[in-house]
Amino acid sequence: MKLRHWRYLGGRKQNPTLLAVTFDTGQGDARFADLAVNLPDYAVLELLPPTPAGGLDRLPAPDAQLATWCAELRDAAVVVHGVMGYCAGAALAAPLAAAVAAGAPDPPPAILIDPSPVVPQTLYWPFVAATDSLAGQLPAEADHARSIARKALQDAESAGPAGLTTLAVTLAEQYADLLAQAAGRLRLDDTLVAQLRDRLTAYAGYLLTAAAYPDRPDGAAMTLLSQEHPAGGTAAPTTTGRTHRLELPRTRLLAGPEAAAAVRDAVAGPVRSEHH
Secondary structure, three states, X not given: OOOOOXXXXXXXXXXXXXXXXXXXXXXXXXXXXXXXXXOOOOEEEEEOOOOOXXXXXXXXXXXHHHHHHHHHHHHOOOOEEEEEEXXXXXXXXXXXXXXXXXXXXXXXXXXXXXXXXXXXXXXXXXXXXXXXXXXXXXXXXXXXXXXXXXXXXXXXXXXXXXXXXXXXXXXHHHHHHHHHHHHHHHXXXXXXHHHHHHHXXXXXXXXXXXXXXXXXXXXXXXXXXXXXXXXXXXXXXOOOOEEEXXXXXXXXXXXXXXXXXXHHHXXXXXXXXXXX
């Protein structure tokens, strides 16, 4: 069965399976695909966050979104032995593991890798990076969009968690407007414009869904940290289970065989039932 919300990264062609939750920003850092190379005994499936059909201010309820992703796995008879979450995706690992288990007493272990909370800056900087490629050709328009974005960022930081959705909507609208101007001025292909717009919107939707679970990582079986990850503070959500700091930089953490060994250790914990 072809999966709509998951893509195969490597390892075995079928069960047992590890789920991976992140959003590839294309910055050149090591990815879950690199980790999968060192996990040949498992099939590794990575979540494909969809572009929100109804807009960022009308996202499905987070638990309903997780239920949709898990229902597809059950329909395909995927046997999940662990759920890995990287960066902002770490917040989704434990609730996704619980959803996969569908109420069973022993959900697959959740493994957090360099966990980071979703804050307004998490949404803002990808917008700035996305506009960089257009600033050279449309400097005045890009400056205008960024000015509006900075004001929205300040408002979101004052509003607390409730301000994230408003910020995400503003950033997506400003980027879409900038792309529309670029399309007319630079004769960009309509398909390319739609892909760029949808990618930023999908990323924002993924972050908003992750932000709904700030405390769920407390159910994690293991937390893996890069050498520069802060040991405490808001950048390191409180977790249960074991914590391992690896002598690897964040950019190469997922490529290290040490990370794969730690994942295997977490997954090989107490004998558990299989989750379809």
